[in-house]
Amino acid sequence: MNIWHIARNTFREAVRDRVLYNLIAFAVLMSGAAVLVGQISFGIERLVVVNLGLTAISLFGIVIAIFIGIGLVSKEIEKRTLYTVLSRPVQRWEFIVGKFFGLAGTLVVNTFFMALGVFAALLYVAHAFHKPDAWILVALYFIILEFVIITSLTLLFSSFASPIMAAIFSFALFVIGTFAEDLRGFAAMTHGAERWLATGMAYLVPNFSALNIISLVAHEQGVAGSLIFYNTAYAMFYAAMAISGAVLIFQHRNLK
Amino acid sequence: MSAIEIAGLEKTYQVGFWRKRPKLALKPLHLTVNEGEIFGFLGPNGAGKTTTLKMLMGLVFPTSGSARILGMQLDDPRMKAQIGFLPEQPYFYDYLTGRELLNYYAQLSGVAAKDRTRRVGEMLERVGLKDAANLQLRKFSKGMLQRVGIAQAILHDPKVVFFDEPMSGLDPMGRREVRDLMEQLRQDGKTVFFSTHILADAETLCDRVAIINQGELRGVGAVADLTASVQSKVEIVWSGTALPVAIKSLHAETKASGETTRVVVQETQQDAVLEILRREHLRLISVTPVRTSLEEYYVGRVTPPGANGAKAGGLA
Numbered sequence: 001m002n003i004w005h006i007a008r009n010t011f012r013e014a015v016r017d018r019v020l021y022n023l024i025a026f027a028v029l030m031s032g033a034a035v036l037v038g039q040i041s042f043g044i045e046r047l048v049v050v051n052l053g054l055t056a057i058s059l060f061g062i063v064i065a066i067f068i069g070i071g072l073v074s075k076e077i078e079k080r081t082l083y084t085v086l087s088r089p090v091q092r093w094e095f096i097v098g099k100f101f102g103l104a105g106t107l108v109v110n111t112f113f114m115a116l117g118v119f120a121a122l123l124y125v126a127h128a129f130h131k132p133d134a135w136i137l138v139a140l141y142f143i144i145l146e147f148v149i150i151t152s153l154t155l156l157f158s159s160f161a162s163p164i165m166a167a168i169f170s171f172a173l174f175v176i177g178t179f180a181e182d183l184r185g186f187a188a189m190t191h192g193a194e195r196w197l198a199t200g201m202a203y204l205v206p207n208f209s210a211l212n213i214i215s216l217v218a219h220e221q222g223v224a225g226s227l228i229f230y231n232t233a234y235a236m237f238y239a240a241m242a243i244s245g246a247v248l249i250f251q252h253r254n255l256k
Numbered sequence: 257m258s259a260i261e262i263a264g265l266e267k268t269y270q271v272g273f274w275r276k277r278p279k280l281a282l283k284p285l286h287l288t289v290n291e292g293e294i295f296g297f298l299g300p301n302g303a304g305k306t307t308t309l310k311m312l313m314g315l316v317f318p319t320s321g322s323a324r325i326l327g328m329q330l331d332d333p334r335m336k337a338q339i340g341f342l343p344e345q346p347y348f349y350d351y352l353t354g355r356e357l358l359n360y361y362a363q364l365s366g367v368a369a370k371d372r373t374r375r376v377g378e379m380l381e382r383v384g385l386k387d388a389a390n391l392q393l394r395k396f397s398k399g400m401l402q403r404v405g406i407a408q409a410i411l412h413d414p415k416v417v418f419f420d421e422p423m424s425g426l427d428p429m430g431r432r433e434v435r436d437l438m439e440q441l442r443q444d445g446k447t448v449f450f451s452t453h454i455l456a457d458a459e460t461l462c463d464r465v466a467i468i469n470q471g472e473l474r475g476v477g478a479v480a481d482l483t484a485s486v487q488s489k490v491e492i493v494w495s496g497t498a499l500p501v502a503i504k505s506l507h508a509e510t511k512a513s514g515e516t517t518r519v520v521v522q523e524t525q526q527d528a529v530l531e532i533l534r535r536e537h538l539r540l541i542s543v544t545p546v547r548t549s550l551e552e553y554y555v556g557r558v559t560p561p562g563a564n565g566a567k568a569g570g571l572a
Binding site for chain 2: 001005006009012013017080082083084087088089090091252255256
């Protein structure tokens, strides 16, 4: 129950600190893009709107996840708001897990409203929805899985590093993770001990490239059910590991 | 039964970036606080008061030793449901209103949903924030934050309440209200453990006090017992610059300034000095207590040998 209360408070903080103002920027971006695309492109309006819309949702979400995530723990320690929480019957792991769900929830709500914007822009340029548009929902689901991973990683870094360092680590892992498939390919080309090391590193970074199907759905191609299952299991496992790490560190931390 | 039992609680921090070196924050502390008493934890800034409180609250882990509150371990959630804590200079979620904040804390403390609204309303009224209940905390003054801090500490009707510098930032009226509240808590059978460096508050309120300095316990007991051997001092001022030989022979601290002369003597010497002044036909201007006896005791305990008492004492 404590997890729910902490998550709800984290969500409320994000909303009241006007984090969701990015929705206005997103709405302006999508309206402008839809109008512009309608005028300058012929036959590829859907492709441009889906590509632009989903990429923007992903980037907006990643930025929010990192910038809120880095302060989730450190800000509470710095401002000492944590003292009156942990002196109650609240376990440290409940605090971390509650914070995670609060931010993940914020990102899901944020994504929902941005997705409405994408579908509105799509309707504007295509005048009707078609069956392949349903795959956009899968792409959005994968974007949420991306947020789940990056939120858990940011939380892990913020449990021991300063906010700046946590932001740098998170951004770096996001960028590296975007090229995870290439890293795995590179690892496969090496030999001996190097191969073990490179493969280990390649599998340690989050595989964001497997979660990115924006181009696929923009070209109206479907997604295999096995990929949905695999990606879901992967994201859940990765996030669980990162959160466990955060809990383990936070469990032994002195709150000076 | 003891409300708080501290057995050899010790804390050493590792400081420095590259070459870590140990810094002792609290030497092994042994202390017992009885149920239903107001216990003052006194000491200058940096003495180890907050470190002790943080260890009791489970925010900082002791290097060695142990403590029990209400007979339970420090990490026992059942114990935590029965204690309240007000940190020093508290800061709360400023995007919440006073009512929302207390409601949140009530949820975390396990206050039943059916009682929550009523309990929060009662607390807001008790600390005089009823009219500001729906105001965001970012618009609260320092005094109002302290009040909401006290409210969150006693909201769930805890058996033991810990206050870290509860009078800090309050005006005289606010301080008096906090004192009254502590008295009320004692009457309700609660145990109050509070840290302070304002000795007047401790002397007025506490059943017992402990004095800590440089991480070491320097004295503990009932105020009357601790101060039994301490003489209070008085400052006597009279008109003119004449210093009678009889007063001079007391070897007391004297100072002539302008048209007056002052002497600081032990309280027991007061009558003798007044008699000398009367005999010498010197006009008495004032007799003022210089320090209460607890202050004398405190200064004696926190002052390094050979140092100036008031300077080292860090009195507020």
